Structures are given as C-alpha cells and as structure tokens.
Amino acid sequence: MQTLKDVKCGQSVSVVKLHGEGAVKRRIMDMGITKGTEVYIRKVAPLGDPVEVTVRGYELSLRKADAQMIEVQ
Amino acid sequence: MAIKIALAGNPNSGKTTLFNGLTGSNQFVGNWPGVTVEKKEGKLKGHKDVVIMDLPGIYSLSPYTLEEVVARNYLITERPDVILNIVDGTNLERNLYLSTQLMELGIPVVMAINMMDIVEKNGDHIDINQLRKDLGCEIVEISALKGTGIMKAAEKAVSVATRNTSAPVHKFSPELENILEDIENMLDAAIPEEQKRFYAIKLFERDDKIAQTMKVVPKVEDMIKKAENALDDDSESIITNERYGYITSVIGKSYKRSARGQLSISDKIDRIVTNRILALPIFAVVMFIVYYVSVTTVGTIVTDWTNDVLFGEIIPPAIENILVSINCAAWLQSLILDGIVAGVGAVIGFVPQMLVLFVFLAFLEACGYMARVAFIMDRIFRKFGLSGKSFIPMLIGSGCGVPGVMASRTIENDRDRKMTIMTTTFIPCGAKLPIIALIAGAFFDGSAWVATSAYFVGVAAIVCSGIILKKTKMFAGEPAPFVMELPAYHMPTVTNVLRSMWERGWSFIKKAGTIILLSTIVLWFLMSFGWADGSFGMLEAEQLDNSILASVGSVIAPLFTPLGWGDWKMAVAAVTGLIAKENVVGTFGILFGFAEVAEDGAEIWGQLAGSMTGVAAYSFLIFNLLCAPCFAAIGAIKREMNSGKWTWFAIGYQTILAYAVSLCVYQIGTAITGGGFGIGTVVAVLVVIGFLYLLFHPYKESTKLTVNVKKTAKA
Numbered sequence: 001m002q003t004l005k006d007v008k009c010g011q012s013v014s015v016v017k018l019h020g021e022g023a024v025k026r027r028i029m030d031m032g033i034t035k036g037t038e039v040y041i042r043k044v045a046p047l048g049d050p051v052e053v054t055v056r057g058y059e060l061s062l063r064k065a066d067a068q069m070i071e072v073q
Numbered sequence: 074m075a076i077k078i079a080l081a082g083n084p085n086s087g088k089t090t091l092f093n094g095l096t097g098s099n100q101f102v103g104n105w106p107g108v109t110v111e112k113k114e115g116k117l118k119g120h121k122d123v124v125i126m127d128l129p130g131i132y133s134l135s136p137y138t139l140e141e142v143v144a145r146n147y148l149i150t151e152r153p154d155v156i157l158n159i160v161d162g163t164n165l166e167r168n169l170y171l172s173t174q175l176m177e178l179g180i181p182v183v184m185a186i187n188m189m190d191i192v193e194k195n196g197d198h199i200d201i202n203q204l205r206k207d208l209g210c211e212i213v214e215i216s217a218l219k220g221t222g223i224m225k226a227a228e229k230a231v232s233v234a235t236r237n238t239s240a241p242v243h244k245f246s247p248e249l250e251n252i253l254e255d256i257e258n259m260l261d262a263a264i265p266e267e268q269k270r271f272y273a274i275k276l277f278e279r280d281d282k283i284a285q286t287m288k289v290v291p292k293v294e295d296m297i298k299k300a301e302n303a304l305d306d307d308s309e310s311i312i313t314n315e316r317y318g319y320i321t322s323v324i325g326k327s328y329k330r331s332a333r334g335q336l337s338i339s340d341k342i343d344r345i346v347t348n349r350i351l352a353l354p355i356f357a358v359v360m361f362i363v364y365y366v367s368v369t370t371v372g373t374i375v376t377d378w379t380n381d382v383l384f385g386e387i388i389p390p391a392i393e394n395i396l397v398s399i400n401c402a403a404w405l406q407s408l409i410l411d412g413i414v415a416g417v418g419a420v421i422g423f424v425p426q427m428l429v430l431f432v433f434l435a436f437l438e439a440c441g442y443m444a445r446v447a448f449i450m451d452r453i454f455r456k457f458g459l460s461g462k463s464f465i466p467m468l469i470g471s472g473c474g475v476p477g478v479m480a481s482r483t484i485e486n487d488r489d490r491k492m493t494i495m496t497t498t499f500i501p502c503g504a505k506l507p508i509i510a511l512i513a514g515a516f517f518d519g520s521a522w523v524a525t526s527a528y529f530v531g532v533a534a535i536v537c538s539g540i541i542l543k544k545t546k547m548f549a550g551e552p553a554p555f556v557m558e559l560p561a562y563h564m565p566t567v568t569n570v571l572r573s574m575w576e577r578g579w580s581f582i583k584k585a586g587t588i589i590l591l592s593t594i595v596l597w598f599l600m601s602f603g604w605a606d607g608s609f610g611m612l613e614a615e616q617l618d619n620s621i622l623a624s625v626g627s628v629i630a631p632l633f634t635p636l637g638w639g640d641w642k643m644a645v646a647a648v649t650g651l652i653a654k655e656n657v658v659g660t661f662g663i664l665f666g667f668a669e670v671a672e673d674g675a676e677i678w679g680q681l682a683g684s685m686t687g688v689a690a691y692s693f694l695i696f697n698l699l700c701a702p703c704f705a706a707i708g709a710i711k712r713e714m715n716s717g718k719w720t721w722f723a724i725g726y727q728t729i730l731a732y733a734v735s736l737c738v739y740q741i742g743t744a745i746t747g748g749g750f751g752i753g754t755v756v757a758v759l760v761v762i763g764f765l766y767l768l769f770h771p772y773k774e775s776t777k778l779t780v781n782v783k784k785t786a787k788a
Contacts, residue, residue, distance in 0.1 A: 018310065021307065023135075023137035023138075023554055024554040024556070025309075025310070026133075026135050026137055026309055026313070027137065027138075027554040027556045028554075028556050029309075029310060029313040029314075030132050030133035030135060030170065030313065031167065031556050031558070032166065032167045032170065032317060034310075034313055034314045034317045035306075037317075043347065043349070044349070045347070045352070045448055045449055045451065045452065046347070046348075046349050046350075046352040046353050046449055047449070047450075047452040047453065048452065049451070050448065050451055050452070050555065052347070052448065052559060056164075056166040056167050057164060057166055057167075057330075058164045058167060058558065058561075059343070059558065059559040059560075059561075060556065060557070060558055060559065061444075061447075061448050061555075061556075061557050061558075061559055062555065062556045062557075063451070063455075063555050066554065066555070066556060
C-alpha cells in the first residue's frame, strides 16, 4: 500500500482511501482530502516534517504521521 | 425587533476585516463562556437594531475542535435570524464545504464571496448567477479589504432575515438521500421541519454531542451499519465525500480558472521563505528583528520610560505634593503611592512594550508568516505537546514573561495554547537576571555557568513539563491534529494591524490589570504594617522585619528547610518576588540592613554567603526561577486562560515543580558535596524516580474533544 508519506516532492497523486478514525481523519477530510482528490506534494519542512501539499487549489500542511493514513496511487 | 446576523466563514477568509468593516468601532470583545475562544459582537453601522455576531473561524461543523463546537452550539441554540457566510473566492472549493453545512441548519444564508478583486486579477471567473441557482442562496460579491459590496451584503442579509424564508438545501446521491429521509421520518415531531435534515445528518454521522441535546434519539445504528457496508466507508466519511462531490459538480458549472502556467506572487514568496535551506536563517532573522525591537530596543526604552520616568519621576511626586498639601494621613499617602500608584504603574508599565510586540504579532499573523512559523518549528515543539508557534511566546518570555504569555494568543489549538501559557514563564525573564547575578556573585565568584545553567534549567523545565502534562488528565482528552492551512501571503492593512494591537493591549489592561492591582495592594499592606515599638501600625521601610509579612515568613519558613533555606528572610524575599522578581534582591538588602542596594546586591554578598551553603543558594535560585511568576504574569495567565481553575492549576504546577526540583538539587547536592546521607536524600531520590516515571510512562492520545461546551455555554 502506497501512502502520501512515501510520495516524493513534486509529484501528484490521487487519494484512494483514508485509514484511521476520529478527529484526525475527519479533520483531514474536512480540509478537502477525500477519495479521488488530486494531491500535489509541494515541499517538506526544513526539519523534515511536516509536508506541504496542494489540494483543491490551496496549500495545506500535515504531519508525516498523518500522511501515512492516506492511501494514494 | 433586533435582527441577529451570524458571521461565519473559514479562517483566513477575511472574516475579521469584513466584521470590522461592517461594525466599525461598535464592537464588544469577550470570550465565549468558559472557554478561551474569543467572542466578538457588534452593531451594523447605521443600523442600531442589527447585531452582528462574529463566530470563530472554522472549516467545518464537526464535533472535534473547540471553535467548531462553540460556533455550532451558538447556531443551534441561539438560532440567529440569518447567517452571513463569507467565502474566499480564490479558494472557493474548500470554503463552500462549510457553506453546505451552514445551509442545512434551517437558517437563511446569504453568501458573501470575498476577494473578488483578486479573483478577477488572476483572470478567473465565477458565474454568480449560476452559483446562486445551484446553491439556492443569495450571493453578493465583495472585497472586504477595499470595502466594496460589504454594506450590500449586510443589507441583503437583513432583507432575507425579515423575509424569513429558510434556505433550500442541496441533494446528495440517491442512496444517501433515501437513508437520510428515513432518519428524518423517525425524528421527534417537536423538531421543526427546516432543522430535520441537520439532525438526520448528525445522527447519521454518529455525532454524540448533537444526540445528547435531543430529547428523543431514534435508533438508527442498524441503518448506518447497512449504509457503511454498502458504501465501504464510515458514515462521517460518506457524508464528507458526498459534500465535496456535490461542490465539485457545482463548481464545474460556475467557476472558470484561467489557464495559469506561472507561479503566483505568493507562491514565489513561499518558495524562498519556506525553502529547505533558507527557511531557518530567514526565520532566525525575523525572530531577531521581533525580539530586538520589541524587547531589546524600542520595547525597553518605552517600558523604562514608563516605569522610571512616568511612574518614577512624574506621577508619584506630583501626587505626593497634592497629598502633602492637603495634609493627607501618612498611611493613606503610603496606600495611594506605594500601593495604588505603584500597582497601576506595574500594569501600565508593561503596556507599551506589549503594544510594540502586538504590532509584530498582528502583522505576522495577517501576512501569513505565522502559519509558516508553525510549519517550520512543528517538528521540534510537538514532541513536548507544544505548537511550532510556541516558539514566539518563549522567545519573548526571555525578555518579559507578561508579553510572552500574551503572545500565546496566536496559537489556535486550545491544548497547545494552555501548555504554552503554563510553561512560558520558566524561561528566565529580564527581572530574574538580578537574582541570578546576586547568587552567582555571592556564592560562585560571578561564574558564568550560573546564568547559563539557569537558561538550561528553564528549557529543561519546559520540555519535561510538556511531556509530563500532555499525559495528564487535564490535557490527554484533547486531540491535536496538525492539519493546517498555509494561507496565501498578503499585505495586511494598517487599520487591521492597529486594531488587533489595541484589542489585545486593552484586554490585558482590563482583565489582567485588576488582579495585578489588587495583589500589589494586598502585599503592600502586609509589608508596610506590623508590630513595632509595642503597637500595631505602619512601619518604615527599614522595619520590614517587623511587618506582617515577616511574621507570615517565619511561619512558612520551615516549609523551605528541606530546600536548604529555612530562614524567614529567604521566604520573605521569595514572596516579595511576586510583585516583581527583581524585588528579591532589594528585599534582601532591607533585611540585611541596607536601605538601598545595587541591582546585583553586591553590598550583601558577604552576609548572604555566610547565611547558607552554595548548594542551598543554588536551590533558592532554582526555586525563584521556576515558581509562580510575578503578579503581572499571573494576571496575563489569568487573562489568557480565561478560567480561575486553569490559572490556579498553572501556578500550582509551577510552584510544586519549583519545590520538587529545588528539593532534589539541595538534598542530592548536599549528599554529593559531603553533607551526608539522610532522610532528605531518600525523599529526593524518590522524587527523581517519580519524575522519571511521569516522564516515560506510556499514554494514548484521545481522539475525542472532552470539553463540554454545552454546559458552559449556559453558565
């Protein structure tokens, strides 16, 4: 299973499924990362975490631990 | 009859600017009852009977963040006449997500699409008529920054409210609509027709906070399970997917994005500012400027002027002259001058520096850099249960803890903010430096390691507290997802920056001022009255050892014997540190028989060195560094916590930690330096073991928000 955490900078992927549950999952979905959404990995923070992605036309940052919950292709 | 408009929208959508534009100076700022979320209310310009309620900036009406729960409780229980939904036109897709939820509430919605000037400049096009038809609500194009269209939006909201038609709602996929309809039919008949869809959706999402508010909760679990199996997802995700699916279909028809190849200005800035190599140096430079201007130069100059000139040479002598000329009693003179004027001075003295800092904070927040601060620093701070934004309070705290604590306002997450407030004052502030100089000079030949170790102890206290506290009951209940928008950079307006500065400064004076003033007066009384020459009365400054405070000091002094400084003089000095930490040195001076001593107390080094051991002195230093901060900082903590319980918890925690650490330093230090092994050493070792357990025992982060806003909202 490939997750958003494994994707390199500068690549675009499509969301397959969100794993996990509760507050974090809901938050990620509320921010627009849902099934089938295109996500572009823009950059990684200077200290290696979190990552910045472009989703639905805006910039979002999320931690790698949370990115791991997002299955992509 | 008064009309209530609720202003709702995403963070960074220009909501504050719109609110300021609509209400002008006609605002009341407070907090939502029982929580630290800010509450703003105002009257629409030119309409005395139209009240605008500024809801917290939110992305959704989920039950997981404090802001969201506060906002939706207001919408459900208070039921405003109309919702004015501000939507960022440059970020339409995600902004409409909240709109779909607002439209379900059965309250008329007017949508104000903001930043239309930027949308046009980008060459994008929004077909308003098409959007109006698809969403089924009134839409007004505005630019909150330029003020265009905002009155039209407000007037539209007023007219819709008086017409009292409830907003029509969108439709999801047929399978889901069938289930929702079934749930709607099972609902209590007491629920009004226009609110049924909202309750049905919340029940389907298994939102227990909404279920608790319902008198009759229909059993729908089987239906949800069936739907979840059929659609292979949990019910919350099904709804979210459906919402975004619906928005995509709406936008497809009405939103035309120009073919844009090149990067926007904001993208270009961001490429440099959060660049992997440049980000940290740029961050360091920005922080240096903030610190240099607001703490080292401008801030200190104005603070010193207020403290030394305004409240030193101008006001007190002037008032003294008046009091003397009217033959005022000596005790009343002292109360007014040393109690009240000094107390007011203590409050006002912090304000100029704070205002300078608040200008920076407002600018950094409004331009979008603050979100990048969190992005850059998150990795370090989240390990200790803090936010990346906690860096700024701690940095400022090394100058003065009061603005440091106030700077925590920029942290959105409630848990991170409380943790930051509790730990910021562990960093040695400017006023603690004289104590460090005193101890270093009297006991350690002025060695530099004393000051260095003080900062090290401060940082260690923050790190350990973060780790320990995030596992406690007080904090474990709060989920802290870090899924954060990085808003586009833009230049804030001068009015918005100044307004934000003034609001924060004023709230400090109002909320923190009273507690600072009161505490100063009480302590003034304890210090200036006592039994001298056989009778109770007011004392001269040199007679401090006869004061009530000295008696209290002798009673509590044994408490500090295990820390190595059971002398009442030390206890009294530590207590006077509550007024301002540098007072500790002055108090020692008086108690050792000097009316005035130098800032580092050089005159009393000899006597002090004779009264206790080096280890005890270091224990005294540690206690003063970590224990409850000065009254001004306590006032700031009270202001930011907005809760007596949390304030006491913070102060109590700080003092207990200070006690425990000083105890270990003294007892173990004495054992090592040849003082022998005793019961105290055993206790100290036990404390260390307990500390290590708290530090390393496992815990699990909760996924639920435990704060019950419903209860507090009624209070």
